[in-house]
Amino acid sequence: xxxxLTRQTNRNFxxxxxxxxxxxxxxxxxVCVCQCTVLSGVEETTERNxxxxxxxxxxxxxxxxxxxxxxxDVVSSxxxxxxxxxxxITLLKIGLSSTGRKKAIWMDxxxxxxEWIAPAFCQYFVKEILRTYKTDTKVNEMMKNLDFYIxxxxxxxxxxxxxxxxxTRLWRKSRSPGxxxxxxxxxxxxxxxxxNWGMVGVSTDCCNLFYCGTKALSExxxxxxxxxxxxxxxxxxxxxxxxxxxxxxxxPYGHPNISAPNHxxxxxxxxxxxxxxxxxxxxxxxVGTSPDILYPFSGSSQDFARLIGIPLSFTFELRDKGExxxxxxxxxxxxxxxxxxxxxxxxxxxxHDKAFYSYAATVTxxxxxxxxxxxxxxxxxL
Amino acid sequence: MTTxxxxxxxxPARRAATVVQHYLNTRYGSPYRWIFxxxxxxxxxxxxxxMRKYQxxxxxxxxxxxxxxxxxxxxxFPGGEGQSAPQVQASCEGLLQSNPTAxxxxxxxxxxxxxxxxxxxxxxxxxxxxxxxxxxxWHLGGVASSCIMLRESNESTLYNMAQVANFTQLxxxxxxxxxxxxxxxxxxxxxxxxxxxxxxxxxxxxxxxxLQTELQPKCHDCEAPPNxxx
Numbered sequence: 122x123x124x125x126l127t128r129q130t131n132r133n134f135x136x137x138x139x140x141x142x143x144x145x146x147x148x149x150x151x152v153c154v155c156q157c158t159v160l161s162g163v164e165e166t167t168e169r170n171x172x173x174x175x176x177x178x179x180x181x182x183x184x185x186x187x188x189x190x191x192x193x194d195v196v197s198s199x200x201x202x203x204x205x206x207x208x209x210i211t212l213l214k215i216g217l218s219s220t221g222r223k224k225a226i227w228m229d230x231x232x233x234x235x236e237w238i239a240p241a242f243c244q245y246f247v248k249e250i251l252r253t254y255k256t257d258t259k260v261n262e263m264m265k266n267l268d269f270y271i272x273x274x275x276x277x278x279x280x281x282x283x284x285x286x287x288x289t290r291l292w293r294k295s296r297s298p299g300x301x302x303x304x305x306x307x308x309x310x311x312x313x314x315x316x317n318w319g320m321v322g323v324s325t326d327c328c329n330l331f332y333c334g335t336k337a338l339s340e341x342x343x344x345x346x347x348x349x350x351x352x353x354x355x356x357x358x359x360x361x362x363x364x365x366x367x368x369x370x371x372x373p374y375g376h377p378n379i380s381a382p383n384h385x386x387x388x389x390x391x392x393x394x395x396x397x398x399x400x401x402x403x404x405x406x407x408v409g410t411s412p413d414i415l416y417p418f419s420g421s422s423q424d425f426a427r428l429i430g431i432p433l434s435f436t437f438e439l440r441d442k443g444e445x446x447x448x449x450x451x452x453x454x455x456x457x458x459x460x461x462x463x464x465x466x467x468x469x470x471x472x473h474d475k476a477f478y479s480y481a482a483t484v485t486x487x488x489x490x491x492x493x494x495x496x497x498x499x500x501x502x503l
Numbered sequence: 504m505t506t507x508x509x510x511x512x513x514x515p516a517r518r519a520a521t522v523v524q525h526y527l528n529t530r531y532g533s534p535y536r537w538i539f540x541x542x543x544x545x546x547x548x549x550x551x552x553x554m555r556k557y558q559x560x561x562x563x564x565x566x567x568x569x570x571x572x573x574x575x576x577x578x579x580f581p582g583g584e585g586q587s588a589p590q591v592q593a594s595c596e597g598l599l600q601s602n603p604t605a606x607x608x609x610x611x612x613x614x615x616x617x618x619x620x621x622x623x624x625x626x627x628x629x630x631x632x633x634x635x636x637x638x639x640x641w642h643l644g645g646v647a648s649s650c651i652m653l654r655e656s657n658e659s660t661l662y663n664m665a666q667v668a669n670f671t672q673l674x675x676x677x678x679x680x681x682x683x684x685x686x687x688x689x690x691x692x693x694x695x696x697x698x699x700x701x702x703x704x705x706x707x708x709x710x711x712x713x714l715q716t717e718l719q720p721k722c723h724d725c726e727a728p729p730n731x732x733x
């Protein structure tokens with residue numbers, strides 16, 4: 122932890138060597154003591170700086186505790202599994218409490234370790250809904266009707282490994298060891314789900330970046346998500362999994378010969394989300410199935426979610442298009458998160474309104490039809 | 504293989520367009536000129552004897568001046584056995600000026616006299632950060648990488664430079680700045696990170712030339728776990 126703070130200190134000093142640095146302490150419990158810098162003569166708030174930086178796993182864990190502490194009425198956490206290296210996989214459950222069973226939105230980030238912008242987005246998303254739910258009527262309504270299940274880092278072992286030093290920064294997979302004489306590490310968690318497992322876009326070589334594991338759900342991280350989704354599948358309205366890079370919104374399925382039953386709806390909602398994204402900073406995100414716009418692959422979490430009946434299942438590939446790739450500069454974190462939030466908000470709003478308004482619309486239509494029939498029959502009688 | 508009119512947002516057009524990007528950088532790139540694909544407007548592909556031919560209408564952007572231009576390009580991907588590079592022809596409007604810029608000249612003069620050999624590493628670093636003085640060397644690495652990325656490209660690849668691992672300036676020779684570069688390329692379709700060592704020369708007059716290339720073997724031993732007790 123001290124090394125991380127030193128690194129952060131050096132980094133801020135190098136970036137802002139013309140400016141004063143000040144020590145801020147959020148509170149005695151918070152580990153992420155930050156060196157806040159004065160920019161343009163105006164004091165940047167701790168919070169605004171925080172969501173414009175990448176954070177290691179210790180910081181993210183401490184941040185999750187802080188979110189619970191500061192928002193006890195709406196935020197709780199759940200440990201729902203363990204990584205290969207026996208770390209707890211934790212999600213934040215965010216929503217206004219209610220007596221009945223609530224519908225849900227699922228979001229996970231960081232299934233691939235090197236895609237650092239993804240956990241940054243999960244953190245931003247949480248911060249944003251907590252910031253706005255009291256004042257924004259739509260967010261408030263969705264917090265009443267839904268619970269958000271957000272996993273900031275799914276592949277915790279891989280993420281920690283990618284923070285170890287410069288040579289590990291571009292690690293992708295989990296950190297489980299190879300078997301059967303294969304000495305490389307890691308399974309591609311997004312090839313390990315029980316969704317046409319092992320069929321296309323995978324490798325059986327444990328050194329390969331697409332190694333799909335010894336069998337479906339060989340990885341504890343994939344099992345954790347599978348178990349949670351299995352328990353909740355009837356209630357989950359939308360499943361969002363966050364990656365980088367490429368600026369794309371992927372819809373199921375990864376297998377080229379299979380189409381989702383609601384493919385047209387998924388494309389329409391996806392294109393709407395891409396328009397919402399473009400409206401923020403002008404960035405274009407391409408929408409389509411992976412076999413069409415990227416490459417075919419099976420065993421993904423997105424495909425599994427759709428297969429068990431979650432209607433809206435999207436993979437977000439965030440900035441950029443290859444100029445920096447995985448090492449997206451920190452000054453792009455904020456704009457990337459803003460646009461991705463707009464896209465996610467579009468999908469979630471659609472999912473929410475479909476669940477909570479179309480039923481009412483159906484009831485109303487039925488009522489009118491009944492009334493009309495009664496009027497016609499009574500008119501005839503008269 | 505897709506043939507006929509291409510959907511501009513589907514992968515065949517995108518991969519071919521990226522090859523055009525690599526080509527333009529090898530021809531016109533410099534420490535102060537780096538071209539990136541902005542948009543694919545339209546494209547088509549056809550089978551020819553032993554070859555696949557693409558035609559594309561694109562917008563490319565020069566990343567330092569932020570100037571965009573329309574480009575028409577034609578690519579030939581060789582079929583059959585043997586790895587040979589795709590052949591590219593492209594013409595762009597309003598994007599490519601032939602004369603070196605004032606910045607390029609100043610940069611060249613600054614580093615030509617070999618009093619102070621420059622070197623750098625991890626550009627960008629893990630946080631995507633680089634010192635402003637390193638940016639031209641990052642672009643130069645990108646342009647040099649484009650030579651390899653062009654040579655290695657086919658219809659099943661999509662290359663970007665992930666990072667300049669390190670570079671070292673060597674003695675100027677025949678008025679050319681010279682550098683050893685170690686670059687990391689990201690190949691999207693395999694998701695592999697591929698290491699290359701390059702001997703690179705540059706001058707405003709001659710442009711970027713890659714004199715030697717050396718593929719670094721993938722280091723499986725490097726994957727032994729460190730003591731991460733976190």
